[in-house]
Amino acid sequence: MPSSSRIYSAALVVIGDEILSGRTHDKNIAQVASWLQVQGIRLREVRVVADDTPAIVEAVNTLRARNDYLFTTGGIGPTHDDITVDAIAEAVGVPVIVHPDARAILERYYDTRGGLTAARLRMARTPEGASLIPNRYTGAPGIRYGNIFIMAGVPSITAGMLDALSGELEGGAPLLSETIGCWVGESDVADLLRETEKAFETCQIGSYPFWAEGKTGANFVIRSVNAEDLAACTRALMRELEGMGKPAVPGGI
Amino acid sequence: MPSSSRIYSAALVVIGDEILSGRTHDKNIAQVASWLQVQGIRLREVRVVADDTPAIVEAVNTLRARNDYLFTTGGIGPTHDDITVDAIAEAVGVPVIVHPDARAILERYYDTRGGLTAARLRMARTPEGASLIPNRYTGAPGIRYGNIFIMAGVPSITAGMLDALSGELEGGAPLLSETIGCWVGESDVADLLRETEKAFETCQIGSYPFWAEGKTGANFVIRSVNAEDLAACTRALMRELEGMGKPAVPGGI
Structure with a gap:
């Protein structure tokens, strides 16, 4: 139920060199924006930043402080350029751990797909104290830490994560x-x-x-x-x- | 000619409630990003902000200070929600004037299209001291003020303005x-x-x-x-x- 007339706000940080180079056309801004409208939450600002720790830390810390919710997309895969989890852990001042539930999910998922290699295990890393956002497509979960929601960059996977969060966040009267x-x-x-x-x-x-x-x-x-x-x-x-x-x-x- | 190995950087501010509501899918980020690559200029950060003066002022002042170039898209049409020129004039601390060349361009353009009404004349307003960026499609020009390039929100018009700027900006070795x-x-x-x-x-x-x-x-x-x-x-x-x-x-x- 929408609670009172308070306005709930959100910001989005899109993380990825591929957006800033023009190689990839972002689809997550429109997708997250439309989803937030339905939740009764206003998207107030979006920032697109590079795969660069200081840039991510600055955007995350500025925007999480002045909004009810902060979403990020991109940079949570298994490769060396996926630095979102480490950057957000640095932003909030906690260590990165291997999340036991995420590890279990990935072990099941990769059981019939060549096993859980060291690279794949990277996708079980979260800031300490985080909970998980289910990903029905590829196992690797999204991450919730406080008011921060860390999601995939691939739009179809992000869509699944948003779907899993539908109705979970407190919102106001929808616009x-x-x-x-x-x-x-x-x-x-x-x-x-x-x-x-x-x-x-x-x-x-x-x-x-x-x-x-x-x-x-x-x-x-x-x-x-x-x-x-x-x-x-x-x-x-x-x-x-x-x-x-x-x-x-x-x-x- | 690319000059030396200095890296030239740019930022983009996309202005418009319609992007933040999810109603309009932004096409200018990818378009500006790809164009900058060809100019030998790196797009470092993008912010999407609402049609809201304080939000525009903050984004413009932060990003113009730390980049060689700042581009904006959106909010330069004839209607009441087009506040980009006023917000940028406020950000740089100069008054808004009716630019005589812009006025002449619009007079010619609307001569056979119902005349230059007060609303249309809004599109001749610029920060004092600005120069114009040609717009071959609808008359209403883009605006250059210092290192700030103020462009249309409609992607096809933005494309024409970028085309008019091609080769005009100093860039480094392209990536x-x-x-x-x-x-x-x-x-x-x-x-x-x-x-x-x-x-x-x-x-x-x-x-x-x-x-x-x-x-x-x-x-x-x-x-x-x-x-x-x-x-x-x-x-x-x-x-x-x-x-x-x-x-x-x-x-x-």
């Missing part, structure tokens, strides 16, 4: 949203958007222009924690657009 | 890379990767696992500013994989 699309230039409705937002105190309106079929259009996203205000604000905006001869499409274009 | 792919579990080659990296001082090896066709594989990306070392390291790694009965595929899988 609701409505999207409407309209074949209108956003500069033609800038005043209308500002005035409509001002008229509905709990609502925010975002404007996202696009060009398609040789025409200018925009989607407008109205957000609020209050379902009634959200509906009223959306109706008001649609009525005004209709009045301009620019009927809007519910759900967006 | 070269080779990719090889192999049907091998990365945990089976963790030691090999670490030892190979150690043997070639100027090289870094990244390991990126995947699952496809029911099998485990990984791409290995070798990076160096030294072309000879890069070639030698790649050859050495391929030879070792071949020796394990796991021949690698040049270019990756």
Whole structure:
């Protein structure tokens, strides 16, 4: 159950040289963001940092202090460039241990897959005092330490870990949203958007222009924690657009 | 021409509630990252922040101080949620003005498109002392102020602005890379990767696992500013994989 009207916030640290080099297109930002919305938790900031201990430590310590939850993706595999666990242990000031439950999980998983080598055993290492986040795909678990959630970089594995955490974290009232699309230039409705937002105190309106079929259009996203205000604000905006001869499409274009 | 062996660094601030809500999948991180590689500039850190002045000011001031270049994307359109120019002017401590050249560009662009309304004129606003980055698609220019490059959020427009900046920024020797792919579990080659990296001082090896066709594989990306070392390291790694009965595929899988 959402508890009161307190706003719960989260940050995400995406760890990996491959994102900063442009080689890999990140998919975890959007995935974690969408999942957090459903949990009633606001994603406040994302940082993408290199496979570099000081950079990870700085980002983790800054963001865990000012958010209810901190998520990380990437750098928890078996190879030498997977330094996330060590960097986070350093950030929180505890040693790295081999977690007995993680070791048992990996022993079972690799039993029929060539055995638990030293490299694979790296994936059982956690900051001391951590608990595990199940990974149904490859055995190697994610890690929870305090308000920090350490997850895989491979998006399908991250998805499984998020699924395992669904409903587990305390969140506030989820931010609701409505999207409407309209074949209108956003500069033609800038005043209308500002005035409509001002008229509905709990609502925010975002404007996202696009060009398609040789025409200018925009989607407008109205957000609020209050379902009634959200509906009223959306109706008001649609009525005004209709009045301009620019009927809007519910759900967006 | 690349000047000496100094390393040039950049950071990117992606500005927009729509990324943090998960509604829009960011494409600018990968696009800016790839473009910077070609310019011989390393992308060191990315931050995604909300349409929120204090958040933008903090990210911009921290990152512009510790990098040669700072790029931003998003928040420079005509609507009320486009606050990037004001926030950056606040960050650098100068007023916002209507830039005469930007105004002239927009007047020409909107001459046959309904005229330059007050909302559209917002897109001619810059921090005082800024110069413009051409935008061939929609008139509204990007903005350069000192080492800060303020660009659009719509990826196709950002692409045009980056294109206009190509070759304009001083960069160092570009970081070269080779990719090889192999049907091998990365945990089976963790030691090999670490030892190979150690043997070639100027090289870094990244390991990126995947699952496809029911099998485990990984791409290995070798990076160096030294072309000879890069070639030698790649050859050495391929030879070792071949020796394990796991021949690698040049270019990756």
